Amino acid sequence: MKLFIETPVWLGDAIMASVAIKNIIEHFKGAQIILFGSFAAMEVYKEYEGVSRVIVDESKKSSNRWAWLYTMSKEVGKCDIALSFRRQWSTKFLLLCLSATQKMHYKRLSKESIHQVKRYNDFASHALHVNFPLGDLYLPFKAHSYERPTLGLNPGATYGSAKRWYPEEFAKVAIALHERYNIVIFGGPSEVDIAREIEELIRAQGIENVENIAGKTSIQSLCEHIGGLELFITNDSGPLHIAAAYKVKTIAIFGPTISTETHGWNNPYEKIIKLNLPCQPCMKRTCPLGHHACMKGIDATMILKEIQ
Template structure:
């Protein structure tokens, strides 16, 4: 059942992290489908707005830099006032700062994200269920959606993504990534991806490739904008990645993916609706611990995964 209230202006706050922001896209698509004539103001981090800012119906994008200088809460108040009058305000964040800002937004209806289910369900469903629940809708969660065109590589290409912003526990080992890349380099060109803080891991892999005489690779760590990152991942033939934002980019384009999971709940954050996803996890008793670093100091959830495990899936 659709709402009777006329919705002409919508404010949406998206999550800070790239992966979480991408997992809101089925819910946002459903909002656009439900209110096709509404104009949207989008607020988020620089990274998340770079990824989602070109959705149709978005007329204004605001980057949240309230942490940068001065009093954050005064900045959040000013930000709320800058948004102006809206019919509907929805935040996909649960933080106190988000609730504080939403309090001051001039909206006929406003809703802060909350988890409705205690049991483990996919994060995409959590976001979509939240929108359905607060607006009394019954929309199914469709595919992840990003509006960028896939880059066309000259040869079959393998992408590897050794980083994971959340913490070291989510990271598989550079030498294992390198072993896979070396084996695959006979049939595929190699592209190493990573953010500005992941250039060291990428360099470690590059050293391994060079010492094995591999030349058909590119190291793009720290060198791509978010739109470029999305386009380059979208064009890949195969992608090997930790649980990370780029993993969800690959899911949006249904790229053949090997996703390596250690300390996180793959039932909640694996690739949504990607029939070409392969999950590798050792299902240890101590996992998923959801910690940034291994609390038991052994990191077996990642150490026990080998390049052989990955190659077995690919061949």
């Protein structure tokens, strides 16, 4: 038995798909399982027990994306099952090129507002005619051990600026809590400036127990460091789902997105902060009304009250 599985692209979605993918791996135990997807997703899944091979999607870097996908599909060879958790045109083209007895791409099976983890698992169950259980998110990395209780701040959100709470508010929370916690600031390569702004605001108050690791972590190191936190304050982003996998105490700040669909799955220690304005959720990358009230209306006092 040989399976080819295309994962979601974004780190958060890849982690939300981990329930379904782990179910598939366990159901087809002993099969040759090839996973294909973004660099971030493959950095997570290459450590999964039962995965035979991972292939990083580098088609966008190629001068001819379609030729790259075609060549890769032929190199994979004959499969029994080719299943994708995506539904873009590139996925349809890839499935067309792959030689597989069964081919399936992601479909939303319900119009109801349900969590994305359940959507992915329901799709896998439906496609493979199996009733997969809805378990916890899974990451194969051991949580980092900090010297003392540590507060993590995650001010970034790759999808767009509308999902980002403000640096000065993150800093106010850290300043208020620095005696109780050491502080670590997280972020990807594109979020280094935001993280530096927060660090400078904190240090301007004479506070030294702060570390800025934005842009300095691998995917594995990011997961490990978030996994060892005592408390995590984050926007709706990939790191939110890392925290949920480790069941870290989390304050999740939601603005334009739908919290019922993308909050931290099965994390009993998560608190969601949102305003429920008439314009929410707009699901836009930037505020279409220009006021960003869904995030500007949330201040550090609200977060601190929730923590207390």
